[in-house]
Amino acid sequence: MRIRQRYYDVFSYFYDWVIKLHSQDKSLWLRHYLSRKSGVKSTDKVLDLCTGTGALAIILSQYTPQGMVIGLDFSLGMLKKAREKAKTLKRKNLYWVVADAGALPFKSGTFDVITCSHAMYELTGKTRRLALENIKRCLRPGGRFCMMEHEEPKHPFIKFLYHLRLLSMGKEGREIVRHELEELKNIFTNVVKEITPTGRTKLICGEKGN
Incomplete structure (x- = not known):
């Protein structure tokens, strides 16, 4: 755990560049797309899981002026970058929490929406199962x-980086990518996958049954 935390503390200095390279989303359009597709309302309580440097959490806070957004990550380095980004915005509905995705420190039924952008594939094994639960x-x-x-990129170099990431996940991680819809349908209802208009990214949403 500590080794992974240290890795992401260091990675925080390059994280935004890597995400932009993969998704070609320099204007953060995809984050707005995810926010709208999540159905988030102005008074909702939202958790952005594995928030990284906070790009999505910051945008979600625009959609919830009477609500609350929490950006959660286990890397203090990532959250320091997130706070730096958000500092000038002075939003009173945006908070940062250091915690592990597999042990969320919140009461049951707290959130209306939970998001995770470009991070679920980093969670494998027991951590992923606990995170989804x-x-x-x-x-x-x-x-x-x-x-x-x-989605699997077409550009040769970016495709290489994508497969390098899958390789780092090990055999179990690669199986998750192949069978993620079945996994999510065992936990949530009305699970829907769509490819975003850019063609480079996929969005999967599901609901907690009543």
Whole structure:
């Protein structure tokens, strides 16, 4: 755990560049797309899981002026970058929490929406199973979980980086990519996958049953 935390603390200095390279989303359009597709309302309580440097959490806070957004990550380095980004915005509905995705420190039924952008593939094994269980637990009945991940890129170099990431996940990680819809349908209802208009990214959303 500590080794992974240290890795992401260092990675925080390059994280935004890597995500932009993969998704070609320099204007953060995809984050707005995810926010709208999540169905988030102005008064909702939202958790952005594995928030990284906070790009999605910051945008979600625009959609919830009377609500609350929490960006959660286990890397203090990532959250320091997130706070730096958000500092000038002075939003009173945006908070940062250091915690592990497999042990969310919130009461059951706390959130209307939980999101995860370009990070679910980093969670494998027991951590991933616990994270998905905690997501379901922390959603209110009828609440929505939306995750965004890369589709396999066509550009040779970016495709190489994509497969390098899958390789780092090991055999289990690669199986998750192949069978993620079945996995999510065992936990959530009304699971829908769509390819975003850019063609480089996929969005999967599901709901917690009543």
